[in-house]
Amino acid sequence: MTTVQLPTKTPTYIENLRGSYWITTFGCQMNKADSERMAGILQKMGYQPALEELKADLIIYNTCTIRDNAEQKVYSYLGKQARRKQLLPHLKIIIAGCLAQQEGEALLRRVPEIDLVMGPQHANRLETLLNQVDNGQQVLATEELHILEDITTARRDSTICGWVNIIYGCNERCTYCVVPSVRGKEQSRSPHAIKNEIEDLARNGYKEITLLGQNIDAYGRDFKAGDHNILNQITLSYLLEYIHDIDGIERIRFATSHPRYFTKKLIDVCAKLPKVCEHFHIPFQSGSNQILKKMARGYTIQDYKAITNYIKEKMPKSSISADAIVAFPGETKLEFEETLSIIDDIKFDHVNTAAYSPRPNTPAAKWPNQIPEEIKIRRLKEINSLVEGIAKEKNLRYKDSLQEILIENINPKDSSQLMGRTRTNRLTFFPSSSKDGKSHKPGELIKTRIKDIRAFSLTGTLV
Numbered sequence: 001m002t003t004v005q006l007p008t009k010t011p012t013y014i015e016n017l018r019g020s021y022w023i024t025t026f027g028c029q030m031n032k033a034d035s036e037r038m039a040g041i042l043q044k045m046g047y048q049p050a051l052e053e054l055k056a057d058l059i060i061y062n063t064c065t066i067r068d069n070a071e072q073k074v075y076s077y078l079g080k081q082a083r084r085k086q087l088l089p090h091l092k093i094i095i096a097g098c099l100a101q102q103e104g105e106a107l108l109r110r111v112p113e114i115d116l117v118m119g120p121q122h123a124n125r126l127e128t129l130l131n132q133v134d135n136g137q138q139v140l141a142t143e144e145l146h147i148l149e150d151i152t153t154a155r156r157d158s159t160i161c162g163w164v165n166i167i168y169g170c171n172e173r174c175t176y177c178v179v180p181s182v183r184g185k186e187q188s189r190s191p192h193a194i195k196n197e198i199e200d201l202a203r204n205g206y207k208e209i210t211l212l213g214q215n216i217d218a219y220g221r222d223f224k225a226g227d228h229n230i231l232n233q234i235t236l237s238y239l240l241e242y243i244h245d246i247d248g249i250e251r252i253r254f255a256t257s258h259p260r261y262f263t264k265k266l267i268d269v270c271a272k273l274p275k276v277c278e279h280f281h282i283p284f285q286s287g288s289n290q291i292l293k294k295m296a297r298g299y300t301i302q303d304y305k306a307i308t309n310y311i312k313e314k315m316p317k318s319s320i321s322a323d324a325i326v327a328f329p330g331e332t333k334l335e336f337e338e339t340l341s342i343i344d345d346i347k348f349d350h351v352n353t354a355a356y357s358p359r360p361n362t363p364a365a366k367w368p369n370q371i372p373e374e375i376k377i378r379r380l381k382e383i384n385s386l387v388e389g390i391a392k393e394k395n396l397r398y399k400d401s402l403q404e405i406l407i408e409n410i411n412p413k414d415s416s417q418l419m420g421r422t423r424t425n426r427l428t429f430f431p432s433s434s435k436d437g438k439s440h441k442p443g444e445l446i447k448t449r450i451k452d453i454r455a456f457s458l459t460g461t462l463v
């Protein structure tokens with residue numbers, strides 16, 4: 001170890017020091033994972049995290065375009081940075097992610113201050129792309145690409161829970177959804193590469209991993225048979241068994257599941273493997289078979305119920321969450337009520353809800369039977385109040401129960417408390433030290449007795 005003084009000969013780390021960066025991430029976990037990898041690349045290049053967005057020398061907006069409001073948010077952020085750049089020409093503005101892919105060159109035209117527009121498949125290529133920017137070019141990187149295995153270490157937000165991509169892209173064609181056109185075709189990572197990444201996380205003290213994919217249960221279907229005939233058998237069930245026994249990892253989760261590919265075998269494997277947590281996020285989108293057909297989802301609501309029934313049979317303590325869209329084009333009052341009734345019937349622990357938003361290059365956006373805004377708002381309000389009521393009712397089962405919590409952090413609103421999640425993914429707060437003075441810290445698995453119940457979180461005492 002040497003003490004750093006201002007040297008006459010510049011050491012490498014200062015040569016590498018490029019300034020500070022700031023990344024704002026919109027959208028889903030896929031984008032969050034991409035942002036962590038891009039941050040890793042920037043740090044390796046010599047950039048340091050900025051303390052404030054408005055002081056950074058390099059800005060990345062990792063964007064989302066799933067609904068119109070997600071898209072508009074990005075433009076309002078961007079305007080601010082474009083004005084800043086007029087005063088600070090060295091500022092680099094990068095638009096990454098799904099909106100970047102959707103808009104491509106149009107973004108460069110609309111906001112000429114942007115230096116780089118890069119689609120999600122290019123996240124691992126950030127260094128190469130920035131070198132092109134340094135040569136004074138405006139760069140566009142949106143061509144379809146085979147995603148490179150990540151060779152950089154991600155700079156992860158958590159030191160306890162890590163995201164692990166296992167499949168990129170989406171091969172479905174839901175008629176409302178922009179994801180296939182912005183995230184490209186499905187590309188599964190090899191089980192070997194996935195295992196390596198998890199082993200590395202375990203060595204660095206991580207305790208929980210969440211496997212990520214848009215349709216995670218379709219994992220492996222893009223592997224070709226033939227020479228690697230064995231690959232025909234590589235499914236999510238196989239992968240869970242393959243990675244299960246990595247020392248140090250205590251919990252395994254995965255998201256998001258598509259009902260069409262959620263097999264009984266997968267449920268059996270989850271029930272059998274102790275580290276796989278009993279929480280399943282399986283979007284159903286609508287309770288009406290007519291609407292599901294128009295959405296091109298490929299299952300009926302009866303198929304969906306068969307899955308949740310089997311989960312409840314095999315894992316009675318499990319929690320189930322989902323996504324649902326209201327006011328899809330042509331949705332009648334009755335069809336909307338079918339969505340409400342399935343929520344009441346299945347008793348979801350949580351449902352992410354949204355009013356249908358027409359997206360560019362998707363079939364449903366062109367249909368004439370769009371639902372007026374005021375009905376969208378009314379239906380959304382109605383479904384949200386049902387979801388909240390049921391979540392609260394379902395949480396009653398935790399009252400006075402003993403729950404295992406993986407401590408993730410200090411409660412940012414009360415530093416005398418820690419926070420973590422139950423195996424079923426409920427956010428739980430509890431005191432950081434017990435009555436005998438023993439204190440706890442992030443990364444530990446502890447038991448709490450649940451005392452207070454709210455719709456989306458719990459408070460417990462230490463046992």
Ligand code: SAH
Pocket residue numbers: 066067176177178179214215256257258283285323324325354355356357358359
């Ligand atoms: N692959 C997952 C979900 C990906 S997108 C699946 O198939 O279920 C995340 C959620 O955004 C979707 O589940 C859906 O509920 C919502 N969503 C997607 N497109 C939308 C649109 N055009 N309008 C409103 N919500 C939408």
Ligand code: SF4
Pocket residue numbers: 170171172173174177178179180214215258
């Ligand atoms: Fe979108 Fe459907 Fe693919 Fe999910 S499965 S990402 S909703 S197209």
Ligand code: F3S
Pocket residue numbers: 026027028029030031063064065066097098099178179182183
């Ligand atoms: Fe948004 Fe792209 Fe995810 S559109 S929801 S960030 S896949």
